[in-house]
Amino acid sequence: MINQDSIVALATPSxxxxxxxxxxSGSDAIAIGNSVFKSIKNKDLTRQKTHTLHLGHIVDDAKTLDExxxxxxxxPNSYTGENTIEISCHGSAYIQQQIIQLLLRKGCRMADAGEFTLRAFLNGKLDxxxxxxxxxLISSDNEASHQIAMQQMRGGFSNEIAKLREELLNxxxxxxxELDFAEEDVEFADRTQFYELLNRIEFVLKRLIDSFAVGxxxxxxxxxxxxxxxxxxxxxxxxxxxxxxxAIVSDIAGTTRDTIEDELVIGGIGFRFIDTAGIRETKDVVESIGIKKTFEKIEQAQVVLYLVDGCLLSVDGKLDNLLVEINKTQNQYPQKPILVIINKKDLLSKEVIDRIxxxxxxNNQQPTTIYISAKQKIGxxxxxxxxxxxxxTGALRNNDTIVTNTRHYDSLLKALDEIQKVKFGLETNLSSDLIALDIREALYxxxxxxxxxSNDELLGNIFANFCIGK
Structure with a gap:
């Protein structure tokens, strides 16, 4: 049920x-706002047109709080679908609190996290x-995540799902x-067309599911x-x-005892770099813990940069040892791209580079190799x-739908499973009542x-992660 009480919150960062x-926002929002607003032209907010701006003062009895x-x-022409006003005041924390407290005394209550957007959903303004x-969109911190959020907020993903659902529902x-006329043994649904629809739905679902890895x-x-x-x-x-x-740089081996993380946006994509403790045999208890964390971070990483001191590769057997370690790492993590980064390029002769x-x-499992000089920032x-x-990122360039939400991904997997059950039912001439059960679950x-x-628990879990004021 949609609450009709008026809610208030700060919509900008505290x-x-x-x-x-x-x-x-709420049925009485404009009336409440009007009760504390004194227009410089004596306007009554309740009589003004929608989407208009008005200059004046917020007053508490005879006390003026702010211009x-x-x-x-x-x-219904608002974000929430309800009467809404937004007060742009000066950014003093004191002024903000004074105005909010005044509005609370006038009949508003503090909004819950995401309650404005929840009301927009319940009023049919958004799915x-x-x-x-x-x-x-609010949490996007790079171009790619912003682009995906904008596409989904405009209904790109929703429209694709809604179209599939409508066709399946028909x-x-x-x-x-057919179930109502079971005794007469008639078929109203063309099985050939239905099977073609299922194939199309299966194709789209698989594409959306595959996009989650990128998203x-x-x-x-x-x-x-x-x-x-x-x-x-x-x-x-x-x-x-x-x-x-x-990160601290030192000639002393084992300086990095713990992992250090920081983020960098490259080409609109966020990368989270993790500097790990050097891998070696050690009796130092603290360093040993750091090395253990290194292997944990390799497990969590999606790309591994295997850094090598190029100057040491001229030592007899060192290059062979490196190849053994690279092969070992690739065998241990076959799904992870491993980049071999040979450092100190500025100190390597052409003969040494050619030999490497x-x-x-x-090497049978030749990795991608890049020569750099981290100190000189070469490479x-x-x-x-x-x-x-x-x-x-081809999907981004082609404006294809990309799934980024784990909840959506889970539902898509379950829907695909039900669609495949329906296909199997058609192929094996399963009774219509059993096929209908699988279709209902896919629609669900x-x-x-x-x-x-939806249900209250689902909505509560989703909107609890929103910020107050949105």
């Missing part, structure tokens, strides 16, 4: 700033996936109709572990990538471009995504 916006600009939005995209109705890393960032022996330049490389002195290349070429841009190539999963099927 704290002092130039301007703050206080939002009120403000009030925006009026009348139902559930669009509402979730609002939260993603055939489901015919199947259900998830775009939304949450791609974890990249920088690993290697002690003192090969891992911390220097992290500093070079971030272009700041983020020749040796790597004979860093090439490394960034190589990292970017690991991300399949589609409905969960867009909110056509």
């Amino acid at each position: 704290g002092a700033g130039a301007i703050a916006i206080i939002r009120i 403000v600009l009030v925006s009026v939005f009348k139902e 559930l996936s669009q509402a979730e995209a609002v939260a993603d 055939f489901a109705s015919l199947i259900e109709l 998830n890393v775009i939304k949450n960032g791609i974890p990249v572990a920088i690993v290697g022996e002690p003192n090969v330049g891992k911390s220097t490389l992290l500093n070079a990538l971030l272009n700041e002195e983020r 290349d020749a040796k790597l070429t004979t 860093v841009e090439e490394l960034k471009n190589q990292l970017l190539s690991f991300v399949n 999963q589609f409905g969960l995504i867009t909110g056509q099927v």
Whole structure:
């Protein structure tokens, strides 16, 4: 049930700033706002047109709290679908609190997290996936995640799911109709067309499910572990990538005892770099814990940068040992791209580089190799471009729908499973009543995504993650 009481919250970040916006929504929002607003032209807010701005003062009896600009939005033409006003006041924390407390005394209550967007959903202004995209848009911190959130908020994903659901629902109705005439043994649903529809739905679902691998890393960032022996330049490389002195650099082996993480946006994609403790045999208890964490971070990472001191590769047997370690790592993590980064390029002769290349070429599992100088920042841009190539952003360029939400991904998997059951039922001439059960479950999963099927617990879990004021 939609509450008709008026809610209030700060719609801008808390704290002092130039301007703050206080939002009120509800059936009495404009009347409440009007009761504390004194227009410089004696306007009555309740008589003003929707989507208009009005200059005046917020007053508490005879006390003037601030000069403000009030925006009026009348139902149903507002974000929430309800009467809404937004008070743009000066950004003093004191002024913000004084105005909010005044509005509470006038009959508003404090909004819950995400309650404005929840009301927009309940009033049919947004479907559930669009509402979730609002939260993603607010938290987007790079171009790619922003683009995906904008596409979903505009209904790109919703429209695709709604179309599939509608087509499936039409055939489901015919199947259900057959059940009403079971004794007469008639078929209202064309099985050939139905099977073609199921194939099309299956294809779309698989594409959406596959897109989650890309969408998830775009939304949450791609974890990249920088690993290697002690003192090969891992911390220097992290500093070079971030272009700041983020990690302590020292000639003393084992300086990095714990993992250090920081983020960098490359080509609109977020990468989370993890500088790890150097891998070696040690009796130092603290360093041993750091090395253990290194292997944990390799497990969590989606890309591994295996850093090597190029100057040491001229030592007899060192290059062969490196190949053994690379092969071991690739065998242990076959699904992870492993980039071999040979450091100190500025100190390597062409003969040494040629010998390293020749040796790597004979390796059966030749990895991608990049020569850099972390200290001189040589080859860093090439490394960034190589990292970017690991991300399949073709879907972004083609404006295809990309799934980023784990809840949507779970429902898509379940819907695909039910569609495949329906296909199997048609292929094996299963009775219509059993096929109908699987169709209903597929429709239910589609409905969960867009909110056509919802419950208080589901909505509570989703909107609890929103910020107050949105």
